[in-house]
Amino acid sequence: MSKRISISSIxxxxxxxxxxxxxVLNGKAQEKRISDKLVKKVMDxxxxxxxxxxxxxxxxxxxxxxxxxxxxxxxxxxxxAAIAKEIEDKAYxxxxxxxxxxxxxxxxxxxxxxxxxxxxHVDGYIIVPPEGIEQEVNALYADGKPVVLLDRYLDGVExxxxxxxxxxxxxxxxxxxIQEGFKNIAFITLNxxxxxxxxxxxxxxxxxxxxxxxxxxxxxxxxxxxxxxKHISSFLQRNREIDSIVFATNYLCVSGLKAIKELGxxxxxxxxxxxxxxxxxxxxxxxxxxxxxQPTGAIAEQAINMLLSRLKKSxxxxxxxxxxxxxxxxxRESSKT
Amino acid sequence: MSKRISISSIxxxxxxxxxxxxxVLNGKAQEKRISDKLVKKVMDxxxxxxxxxxxxxxxxxxxxxxxxxxxxxxxxxxxxAAIAKEIEDKAYxxxxxxxxxxxxxxxxxxxxxxxxxxxxHVDGYIIVPPEGIEQEVNALYADGKPVVLLDRYLDGVExxxxxxxxxxxxxxxxxxxIQEGFKNIAFITLNxxxxxxxxxxxxxxxxxxxxxxxxxxxxxxxxxxxxxxKHISSFLQRNREIDSIVFATNYLCVSGLKAIKELGxxxxxxxxxxxxxxxxxxxxxxxxxxxxxQPTGAIAEQAINMLLSRLKKSxxxxxxxxxxxxxxxxxRESSKT
DNA sequence: TGTTTTTGCTAAAACGTTTTATTAATATTG
DNA sequence: CAATATTAATAAAACGTTTTAGCAAAAACA
Numbered sequence: 001m002s003k004r005i006s007i008s009s010i011x012x013x014x015x016x017x018x019x020x021x022x023x024v025l026n027g028k029a030q031e032k033r034i035s036d037k038l039v040k041k042v043m044d045x046x047x048x049x050x051x052x053x054x055x056x057x058x059x060x061x062x063x064x065x066x067x068x069x070x071x072x073x074x075x076x077x078x079x080x081a082a083i084a085k086e087i088e089d090k091a092y093x094x095x096x097x098x099x100x101x102x103x104x105x106x107x108x109x110x111x112x113x114x115x116x117x118x119x120x121h122v123d124g125y126i127i128v129p130p131e132g133i134e135q136e137v138n139a140l141y142a143d144g145k146p147v148v149l150l151d152r153y154l155d156g157v158e159x160x161x162x163x164x165x166x167x168x169x170x171x172x173x174x175x176x177x178i179q180e181g182f183k184n185i186a187f188i189t190l191n192x193x194x195x196x197x198x199x200x201x202x203x204x205x206x207x208x209x210x211x212x213x214x215x216x217x218x219x220x221x222x223x224x225x226x227x228x229x230k231h232i233s234s235f236l237q238r239n240r241e242i243d244s245i246v247f248a249t250n251y252l253c254v255s256g257l258k259a260i261k262e263l264g265x266x267x268x269x270x271x272x273x274x275x276x277x278x279x280x281x282x283x284x285x286x287x288x289x290x291x292x293x294q295p296t297g298a299i300a301e302q303a304i305n306m307l308l309s310r311l312k313k314s315x316x317x318x319x320x321x322x323x324x325x326x327x328x329x330x331x332r333e334s335s336k337t
Numbered sequence: 338m339s340k341r342i343s344i345s346s347i348x349x350x351x352x353x354x355x356x357x358x359x360x361v362l363n364g365k366a367q368e369k370r371i372s373d374k375l376v377k378k379v380m381d382x383x384x385x386x387x388x389x390x391x392x393x394x395x396x397x398x399x400x401x402x403x404x405x406x407x408x409x410x411x412x413x414x415x416x417x418a419a420i421a422k423e424i425e426d427k428a429y430x431x432x433x434x435x436x437x438x439x440x441x442x443x444x445x446x447x448x449x450x451x452x453x454x455x456x457x458h459v460d461g462y463i464i465v466p467p468e469g470i471e472q473e474v475n476a477l478y479a480d481g482k483p484v485v486l487l488d489r490y491l492d493g494v495e496x497x498x499x500x501x502x503x504x505x506x507x508x509x510x511x512x513x514x515i516q517e518g519f520k521n522i523a524f525i526t527l528n529x530x531x532x533x534x535x536x537x538x539x540x541x542x543x544x545x546x547x548x549x550x551x552x553x554x555x556x557x558x559x560x561x562x563x564x565x566x567k568h569i570s571s572f573l574q575r576n577r578e579i580d581s582i583v584f585a586t587n588y589l590c591v592s593g594l595k596a597i598k599e600l601g602x603x604x605x606x607x608x609x610x611x612x613x614x615x616x617x618x619x620x621x622x623x624x625x626x627x628x629x630x631q632p633t634g635a636i637a638e639q640a641i642n643m644l645l646s647r648l649k650k651s652x653x654x655x656x657x658x659x660x661x662x663x664x665x666x667x668x669r670e671s672s673k674t
Numbered sequence: 675t676g677t678t679t680t681t682g683c684t685a686a687a688a689c690g691t692t693t694t695a696t697t698a699a700t701a702t703t704g
Numbered sequence: 705c706a707a708t709a710t711t712a713a714t715a716a717a718a719c720g721t722t723t724t725a726g727c728a729a730a731a732a733c734a
Contacts, residue, residue, distance in 0.1 A: 006690055017714045022692060033711055055456050056402070057690030060393045060719050067436075067457075076422035078415065085413035085439060097436050097453060099404075101429065102422060116434060119392050120404075257621065284594065286623040343720055354684045359722060370682055394720030397689050 005051055014045060025053065059121060068307065069122040070100040071113060072150075073130075077251075079277060079296060080128070083150070086300030087126060094308055096123070105192075107132040114140070124307045129154050131193055146310035148303045153195035160310070160321045162302045166196050166276075169292045169327040170203030173246055173274045176290075176329070178211050180337045182244040182272055186216035188232060188256060189248035200248045200276060216242055222251060233259040236271075244272035244335070250279040253289065273334040287333035298325050342388055351382060362390065396458060405644065406459040407437040408450060409487075410467075414588075416614060416633060417465070420487070423637030424463060431645055433460070442529075444469040451477070461644045466491050468530055483647035485640045490532035497647070498659045499639045503533050506629045506664040507540030510583055510611045513627075513666070515548050517674045519581040519609055523553035525569060525593060526585035537585045537613060553579055559588060570596040573608075581609035581672070587616040590626065610671040624670035635662050 007025070011018045016038065023032045024042040059065045068091055072080040088098045099122065103110040107130050114136050117125070124146040129137060137157050140147050147159040170187075177185050187204040190197055201217070208215045216239055220231045232255055236242060247253035253275035257267075265271050267287050275282060278293035302323050310318075344362070348355045353375070360369045361379040396402045405428050409417040425435045436459065440447045444467050451473050454462070461483040466474060474494050477484050484496040507524075514522050524541040527534055538554070545552045553576055557568045569592055573579060584590035590612035594604075602608050604624050612619060615630035639660050647655075 004690095007692095008690075018691085019693080019714055019716095020712090023713095026692080033713085035712065038712085052452070052456055054397075054458075054690050056393055056397045056458055057719090058692075060391075060397050060690080060721090061692045063719080065393070074422065075412075075425065076415075076418045078413075078418070081413045081415070081418035084437075085411065088412065088438060092438065092450075097438075097457065099434050099436050101425060101434075113429075115389070119389055120434065121391075121393055254617065254621070280591065281618045281621055284591070284618055284622060341720095344722095345720075355721085356684055356686095356723080357682090360683090363722080370680085372682065375682085391720050394689090395722075397691090397720080398722045400689080 005049060006054065010042070010045060010049075010051060014041060016042075063121065065121040065123055066096050067120060067122050068096050068098050068304075069113075069117040069120075069125045069127075070098050071103055071110065071117075071125065071127045071129075072100065073105055073128050074102045075100060076102075078279065079250075079294065082296040083300040083303075086297055087304045090301065090304045090308075096308075096311075103128070103130050105130040111136055118143075124148075124311050126150060126303050126307060128152065129157075146307055148307045150299065150303055151196060155195075158320055160306045160323075162299055162306070162323045162325065163196065164294050164299070164325050164327050166199035167203040167206070169329070170200045170246060170248075170276065171207045172203075172329060173276075173290075173292055174204050174207035175211075176331070177244045177246070177272060177274065177335060178207065178213070180272070180335060182337075183213060184216060184239075184241045184243045185213060186218060186235075186239070186242045186245045187248065188218045188220065188235070188245055188252055190252065191219035191221055197248060204246060220252070222249075222255075225255065228252070228255040229259045229262075232256050233263060236260070236263060236265075242271065244268075245274070247273070247275040250275050250277040250282070250291070253291075254279075254281065257285065257289070267334050268336060272337075278330060282332065285334075290332045290335035291330050292327045293330055294327055295325050342386060343391065344388075347379070347382060347386075347388060351378060353379075400458065402458040402460055403433050404457060404459050405433050405435050405641075406450075406454040406457075406462045406464075407435050408440055408447065408454075408462065408464045408466075409437065410442055410465050411439045412437060413439075415616065416587075416631065419633040420637040420640075423634055424641045427638065427641045427645075433645075433648075440465070440467050442467040448473055455480075461485075461648050463487060463640050463644060465489065466494075483644055485644045487636065487640055488533055492532075495657055497643050497657055499636055499643070499662065500533065500660075501631050501636070501662050501664050503536035504540040504543075506666070507537045507583060507585075507613065508544045509540075509666060510613075510627075510629055511541050511544035512548075513668070514581045514583070514609060514611065514672060515544065515550070517609070517672060519674075520550060521553060521576075521578045521580050522550060523555060523572075523576070523579045523582045524585065525555045525557065525572070525582055525589055527589065528556035528558055534585060541583060557589070559586075559592075562592065565589070565592040566596045566599075569593050570600060573597070573600060573602075579608065581605075582611070584610070584612040587612050587614040587619070587628070590628075591616075591618065594622065594626070604671050605673060609674075615667060619669065622671075627669045627672035628667050629664045630667055631664055632662050 007021050008018050011021045020034060021042055023029055023034055024039050029039045070087060075081060075084060091098050101113045110130050110133050125140060126148050128151045129149055134154055134157050137147055137159060141158050149159050149161050174185060189201055218235045220228055222228050247256055267273055273289055275289055275291045278291040282289035282291050306321060344358050345355050348358045357371060358379055360366055360371055361376050366376045407424060412418060412421060428435050438450045447467050447470050462477060463485050465488045466486055471491050471494050474484055474496060478495050486496050486498050511522060526538055555572045557565050559565050584593055604610055610626055612626055612628045615628040619626035619628050643658060
């Protein structure tokens with residue numbers, strides 16, 4: 001086993017000082033007036049022995065880790081997995097690595113995660129925030145760590161945001177159903193106070209109100225399957241006049257589709273369906289399901305770009321940015337008369 | 338801004354030595370014979386000021402980072418996303434964090450990733466290895482870093498493995514089709530030399546040979562959509578006698594389903610379908626698709642357990658372990674006559 | 675009592691960098 | 705020619721830990 005190679009072993013081998021080696025390695029040769037000859041000597045040697053600086057030592061000294069913390073609700077949801085992929089890819093190309101975690105919308109777990117991330121001296125954060133984490137996020141900001149929030153809004157938090165036009169998207173989706181002639185349009189959503197859910201609900205309510213229709217709102221909790229399906233099923237049975245549904249998320253819609261199938265209802269003849277958040281399944285399903293598609297690529301790109309630019313200039317002075325991206329409405333068979 | 342709090346500031350505040358504080362903090366008070374009184378004093382103070390050790394400094398000194406590197410093919414594939422979630426969860430509960438990356442089966446990128454991970458002093462690795470990375474993986478092992486390989490096998494590599502019974506699963510799937518009376522059974526796979534793909538192919542070939550049938554093997558490359566579909570489509574058109582297909586992966590099957598639909602063929606009347614790797618879509622599709630389900634939870638759990646146990650005892654002496662988990666065969670409508 | 679053991683604690687080195695302050699040598703100026 | 709400015713390089717401190725080796729006092733022993 002060869003002796004551990006370090007900046008000081010290089011200095012010794014070359015008969016020069018550690019400082020000089022460090023300057024050369026950090027591209028400060030010009031600024032610090034190291035002679036070209038010496039620069040070349042160092043570079044050649046470093047090349048030859050394939051020296052790689054120890055990033056831990058560097059981080060300890062500089063306080064920068066070149067790590068970005070990514071905190072999403074659940075990395076196994078297609079939406080977040082897709083975003084994670086894009087973010088990782090771009091971060092990697094900029095010399096950053098990603099540490100990720102899933103919050104499962106649990107505030108306690110999220111707080112612990114933030115502790116651990118801080119401890120690892122993460123340089124910046126991309127967070128899909130659960131409710132109740134406002135203080136901690138503000139603390140990060142106060143600590144000079146850039147934060148970009150994703151997917152949802154947090155009141156009274158000084159951070160950059162990337163969201164989509166939730167209200168308007170659902171408004172338009174409901175309008176589409178109205179135009180197609182549906183009269184009793186239901187909205188099935190999570191029992192959650194998260195901003196994106198509230199906004200989607202508002203969009204529905206606005207469209208229904210404008211059209212002078214009766215709102216049918218059902219809030220369910222998502223448990224990954226059976227119970228959610230049951231709740232939707234009994235809701236539909238108790239309100240047989242419902243002729244169409246807007247689902248607030250794609251997994252709720254999947255549960256809904258199962259419920260509808262079990263009830264023996266046909267889409268769209270008996271009941272029309274529109275879902276927020278597109279999903280491969282919706283394209284393939286028979287009938288195919290109309291949906292509101294979020295631009296995952298653009299969301300991820302915006303988020304990582306905003307974070308990287310903050311990291312570059314440590315420009316916490318710049319005013320906070322809100323970016324609202326546009327969804328696209330994909331009309332398929334499930335909503336046409 | 339309060340002065341940065343460290344082990345030495347604590348020592349100073351308490352009028353004792355750094356060493357003592359460190360010993361107490363690391364639970365070595367007993368061993369090092371620090372008096373109970375002093376231990377309590379330190380602990381109380383640490384509690385009061387909510388001191389958290391700087392993990393960078395600790396890592397620099399100890400060479401341990403408490404970070405696990407997770408390298409998968411593509412974090413946005415449901416299979417890998419599901420595994421990532423489980424691994425992250427368990428690692429987190431054991432005080433480890435996960436850094437992840439996607440290789441996209443690119444050897445060059447993977448090598449770079451391993452460089453970066455080494456640089457970050459990652460303690461252990463869970464890798465879904467692309468072909469051609471054998472040397473680098475062996476180097477990790479030689480370096481004393483535990484490695485667990487996932488999903489596929491690498492010849493001549495000293496590492497723990499977690500895989501599934503690929504050969505046998507496909508053998509049984511083909512047998513199932515044979516028993517259902519299908520005669521011209523095709524196998525559509527990736528043009529890849531990866532072990533899991535080769536094993537799946539072998540299983541198909543064995544079943545076909547045993548039954549004295551003609552093999553129909555089509556290797557395609559996966560491009561995420563259109564071209565793959567076209568290739569499958571033209572393959573089916575050129576071989577109209579084919580009455581059933583086994584797909585080697587779920588995304589190939591999705592492309593296949595699109596091709597089949599476009600050709601106007603009905604499942605299973607005109608053509609039966611079985612896919613490797615279950616997918617939510619298969620359960621919901623009309624007709625529902627028979628599939629070979631991988632136990633993602635068990636795979637992830639095995640992998641992280643094996644890695645954690647190696648990390649605990651740094652027991653590189655222990656012989657390498659191969660764990661082969663069993664898939665389950667889910668018969669649905671697409672393969673029944 | 676004098677010697678050895680045990681107890682309780684600590685000094686200082688090491689991990690591998692970055693960066694500030696400084697020095698010595700050379701070049702430029704008045 | 706002496707004084708000043710520039711060039712080229714370096715010593716040493718700092719980042720915050722862990723850990724080896726050792727020391728002084730108290731206790732146990734002969």
